[in-house]
Amino acid sequence: MAADAEILFSPFTLGDLRLPNRIVMAPLTRSRARKGALAPTALNAEYYRQRASAGFIVSEASQISQEGQGYLDTPGVYADAQVEGWRKVTDAVHGEGGLIFIQLWHVGRISNVSLQPSGAAPVSSSAIAAKAQVYDETGFVPTSTPRALETSEIARVVEDYRRAAENARKAGFDGVEIHAANGYLLDQFLRDGVNRRDDEFGGSVENRLRFPLQVVDAVLDVWDRARVGVRVSPVSPFNDIADSAPESVFVPFAEALGARGLAYLHAIEGATGGPRDAAPFDFQKLRKSFSGAYVANNGFTRELAIETLEAGRADLIAFGRPFISNPDLVERLREDAPLNAPDPDTFYGGDAEGYTDYPALSDA
Numbered sequence: 001m002a003a004d005a006e007i008l009f010s011p012f013t014l015g016d017l018r019l020p021n022r023i024v025m026a027p028l029t030r031s032r033a034r035k036g037a038l039a040p041t042a043l044n045a046e047y048y049r050q051r052a053s054a055g056f057i058v059s060e061a062s063q064i065s066q067e068g069q070g071y072l073d074t075p076g077v078y079a080d081a082q083v084e085g086w087r088k089v090t091d092a093v094h095g096e097g098g099l100i101f102i103q104l105w106h107v108g109r110i111s112n113v114s115l116q117p118s119g120a121a122p123v124s125s126s127a128i129a130a131k132a133q134v135y136d137e138t139g140f141v142p143t144s145t146p147r148a149l150e151t152s153e154i155a156r157v158v159e160d161y162r163r164a165a166e167n168a169r170k171a172g173f174d175g176v177e178i179h180a181a182n183g184y185l186l187d188q189f190l191r192d193g194v195n196r197r198d199d200e201f202g203g204s205v206e207n208r209l210r211f212p213l214q215v216v217d218a219v220l221d222v223w224d225r226a227r228v229g230v231r232v233s234p235v236s237p238f239n240d241i242a243d244s245a246p247e248s249v250f251v252p253f254a255e256a257l258g259a260r261g262l263a264y265l266h267a268i269e270g271a272t273g274g275p276r277d278a279a280p281f282d283f284q285k286l287r288k289s290f291s292g293a294y295v296a297n298n299g300f301t302r303e304l305a306i307e308t309l310e311a312g313r314a315d316l317i318a319f320g321r322p323f324i325s326n327p328d329l330v331e332r333l334r335e336d337a338p339l340n341a342p343d344p345d346t347f348y349g350g351d352a353e354g355y356t357d358y359p360a361l362s363d364a
């Protein structure tokens with residue numbers, strides 16, 4: 001191992017968990033759940049098993065309800081068959097000595113009526129359509145105009161999160177990550193570019209934080225705070241979202257999460273899958289506003305990861321696309337070995353091709 005890489009392979013204590021290294025597998029949508037049931041399969045279990053050497057894995061985003069779905073064949077965590085499917089995944093990862101959190105997801109307005117119960121409109125903070133695309137049986141389709149959730153309905157959505165958190169426990173996960181990033185439902189409440197509500201869930205920062213924090217508290221009814229993290233993307237424009245003053249909402253959000261003692265804050269620095277310097281934002285200030293571990297994500301190379309950890313700018317580094325094409329990413333980073341290039345044509349949907357067939361170094 002190159003000497004300067006050591007920090008990447010130093011253990012880290014996350015809550016009550018001991019991670020063997022600082023490398024997190026980021027949540028990655030792959031759209032390969034069993035058709036119809038939207039339950040993870042043996043193939044999905046094999047994919048995660050191959051990647052179990054990560055410090056810990058965050059599962060692909062998993063909808064907490066059918067209403068929370070926005071893309072074809074993404075897994076759910078609201079039905080018994082899905083819990084059984086996820087159990088195969090957690091058993092496979094644990095069998096390799098790995099750790100896996102599930103990412104809890106509600107897409108809000110990033111959906112199409114074709115994916116919604118009874119073809120209804122998707123729900124959001126406000127009835128404003130996103131200029132964004134999703135994919136269904138027919139391929140890429142525009143998002144549908146959502147309806148605004150009634151004030152009285154919010155408790156039901158919070159309940160859906162709580163049930164999903166319970167299901168995640170039954171499925172044997174080590175923890176949960178709440179998806180509050182990338183323009184999905186929680187982000188649609190946080191950011192004033194979408195949230196135009198005039199009830200207690202819109203307007204002031206305190207009001208815009210209310211629903212996301214109710215979700216966090218529901219999850220904390222089920223899980224110890226040491227096993228809960230939250231993902232945010234304060235300046236990402238992905239899924240047509242914006243905020244007039246991101247720091248004014250994300251710093252208080254980080255403080256509120258820290259006050260609850262959550263294990264980690266996972267930040268997409270910059271534009272999701274795009275430039276890290278897309279918009280000015282002080283991620284170190286965000287980090288210092290939060291008391292737990294800070295997981296940095298977005299476009300990290302081996303060099304940038306080492307530099308960031310050495311400078312004390314993050315506790316853990318989440319890698320996304322490199323984990324798609326390198327099941328043994330941890331080993332390759334340790335050896336400074338070349339990485340397999342990912343094939344974007346097989347990112348979403350399909351079978352084992354471009355999923356479980358990327359070679360490990362040991363296959364050569």
Ligand code: 8OZ
Pocket residue numbers: 029061071181182272
């Ligand atoms: C790409 C395609 C579909 C979903 C995210 C869950 O951006 C996603 C996602 C990404 O967080």
